Amino acid sequence: MKQIPERAAVPEALTWDLTPIYADDAAxxxxxxxxxxxxxxxxxxQGQLAESAGDLYEVTAAIFDLNRQLEKVYVYASLKNDQDTSDANAQALSGQAESLVATVAAATSWYEPEVLALPQVALQALIDAEPRLTEYQHFFDVLGEQRDHTLSAAEEKLLAGASDIFGASAKTYSVLSDADLKFPVVQDEAGNDVQLSEGLYGVLLQSTQPKVREQAFKALYSVYQQFRHTFASTLSSEVKTHNFSAEVRHYGSAREAAMSSNNVPAVVYDTLVKTVNDHLDSLHKYVNLRKEILGLPELHMYDLYTPITGEPSLSYTYPEAQQEALKALSVLGPDYVANVQKMFDGRAIDVVENKGKRTGAYSGGMYDTKPYILLNWQDSLESLFTLVHEMGHSMHSHYTRTNQPYQYGDYSIFVAEIASTTNENLLTDYLLKTQTDPQVRAYVLNHYLDGFKGTVYRQTQFAEFEDYIHQQAAAGETLTADFMSKFYGDLNQRYYGDGVISDPQIADEWTRIPHFYYDYYVYQYSTGFAAATTLAQRILSGDATKRDAYLNYLKSGSSALPIEVMQKAGVDMTKPDYLETAFKTFDERLAEFSKLARELKK
Known part of the structure; x- marks a missing residue:
């Protein structure tokens, strides 16, 4: 039976090197x-900000430096914990870092209220009187937008001190899902016994054998369903935390609070949900095509991930995937490619799955470290796309941090997913241009369509569920497992239509989605993917000015509002045009795929 290796058994070259952050745990x-x-x-x-322009600068600089040191500690502890969530020592380091976050938050919670207590005219006079404060002008302008939502210094200190408590539900969910859940042994396509995991689950759902897909699906959900009431408790508590925070800060809703914190207008969210629902017919058409080509009497939720064209025509070892990634991203210029190569050569990527390792993938790090990428590698096209996706995040971080001062050396969550999904679009274009075999092209097109389904459609579905449970909790509804599953099951049926059987297990899918603990994060996957479609087309046009506009977006960090950053890059996300462009591309590729798939079936 194939076993997932212990952390100590993973070759060093396939693990990230955290010593550049701290030499050891003692440091x-x-x-x-x-x-x-x-x-x-x-x-x-506290109390010294208004005394002089010099004091305002010194205190502001000191607080930014404190947060800078805190981020470094937090990154080290979180990366160490994520590489093996069952490691007691790593858990302890992570606990220390989280506790320290609360300590620093309490020690600095007075700062923003004190700044905002200054009349705007008086604050601007202090900034104008101290040349060193000019580099913080945009920071103060953005902070000023929060005047009506910032509490007194005492109240802010109280909330900041409780930040560790407010994060308890998300932490409990993470420990339960990543470390404590034990999945059963299932059989792979060759009939071998394999230990099921979240990483392997994604591979088995792509199997061409319906029984393998069904077995993996039912086995995974049999575990989550044992704890559905526990997951309902953790998610309900998280939602209550979001609603409480929004209420005490005088927002109309948790969604308004979350979007305001990123300076994203509500019209962006509303336009997304409306436009996606207007195009559900395209998803239904794709689902029905999948059923037809696969020749299945019934299409189940576990049949939505297997390639319609049969066995995967493309697979890559990790070294092979590195080379493909470099070729696909070469359109972004030699400097971009050179920085990607540095990531490959510098042990910045934790590659393979091991026992206790956090599931999924992400790009991490902070201003004073290199970007780090966590993967759970499988030799598949999906893993190549994941690598390119996370590299988009990492290059965004690299260019931002090397072109902006620390106070603007990060970027809004709203724009974060755009760089990663632009890379995915570039990889899709590269594969379609270099692969002439009809079977391979059909597979790549299928992968793109599945990616669109999983990002634009699926994440908007998640966003609707997330918004619904926040609204219901705010209205006094108890978020029981049955209540949430009923809505989720109905929502899933509406999105996928009558062409797919909504298996009863799918109503509990919310139990295994960590992003519901991220406070209105998921809609940004959808907006990001759609915006990336337009940006990729601009880059691939061959116009160097359009490519440079994209690279300037990567370099902008938080030096301007996210909507403004994207407008300069060539996409206005307050209007539905970029979404319509994305759906047009989806429909065109669906038409090409339909023709290819039907010809190949003959």
Missing amino acids: FKQAVAAIKAQAKQVATK
């Missing part, structure tokens, strides 16, 4: 002690 603990002392010192500065 980490020294940094924690230093930050605690620094936090106490910063806390003594």
Whole structure:
């Protein structure tokens, strides 16, 4: 039976090197002690902001430096914990970092209320009087937008001190789903016994054997359904936390609070949901085509991921995938490619799955570290796309951090998914241009259509569910497992239509979606994918000015509002045009795929 390896058995070359952050855990603990002392010192500065322009600068710079050191500690601990969530020592480091976040938040919670207590005219006069403050002008402008939603210093300190408590539900969910759940042994396509995991589950759902897909689907959900009431409790508590925070800060809803924190207008969300629902017929058409080509009497939810064209025509080892990624991304220029190569050569990527490792994939790091990527590699086209996706995040981080000062050296969540999905679109175009075999082209087109389904449609479905449970909780409804499953099951049926059997297990899919704990994050996957379609087309036009506009977006960080950053890159996300462009591309590729798939079936 194939076993998932222990962390210690993974070859060093396939693990990330965290020593550039801290040489060892002792250095980490020294940094924690230093930050605690620094936090106490910063806390003594309360009440001094209005004394002079020089004081305003010194305190502002000190707080940014404190947060900078805190981020480094947090990144080290979280990466170490994620590589093996069952490691007690890593859990302890992560706990120390999370506790430190609450300590620093409490020590600095007075700062923003004190700044906002200054009349706008008085604050601007201080900024104008101190040349060193001009580099913080945009920061103060954005902060000013929160005047009506910032509490008194005492109230902010109280909330900041409870941040660790407010995060308990998400932490409990993460530990339960990543470390404590034990999945059964199932059989792969060759009849071999394999230990089911979230990573392997994604592979088995792509099997060409319906029984393998069905077995994996039912086995996975049999575990989650045992704990559905526990997951309902953790998710309900998380939703209550979001609603509570929005209410005490005088927002009309949790959604308004979340979008306001990213300076994203509500019209972006509303336009997304409306436009996607207007195009559900395209998804229904694709689902019905899948049923036809697969020749299935019934199409189930576990049949939505297997390639319609049969066995995957493309698979890549990790070294092979690196080379393909470099070729696909070459349209972004030699500097971009060189920085990708540095990621490959510098042990910045944790590649393979091991016991206790966090599931999925992400790009991490902070201003003073290189970007880090977590993968759970499988030799598949999907893993190649995941690699290119996370590399988009990492290059976004690299260009932002090397072109912006620390205060603007990060970027809004709203624009974060655009860089990653632009890379995915570029990879799709590369494969369609280099693969002439009809079977391979059909497979790539199928992959694109599945990606669109899983991102634009699926994440908008998630967004609708997320918004619904927040609204219902705010109205006093108890979010029981049965209540959430009923709505989720009905919503899933509406999205996929009558062409697919909504298996009863799918109503509990919300139990295994970690992003529902991220406070209105998921809609941005959809907007990001759609915007990336337009940006990829601009890059591939061969017009160097359009490519440079995209690279400038990567370099902008948070130096301007996210909507403004995207407008400069060539996409206005307050209008539905970019969404319509994305659906037009989906329909065109669906038409090409339909023709190819039917010809191949003859």
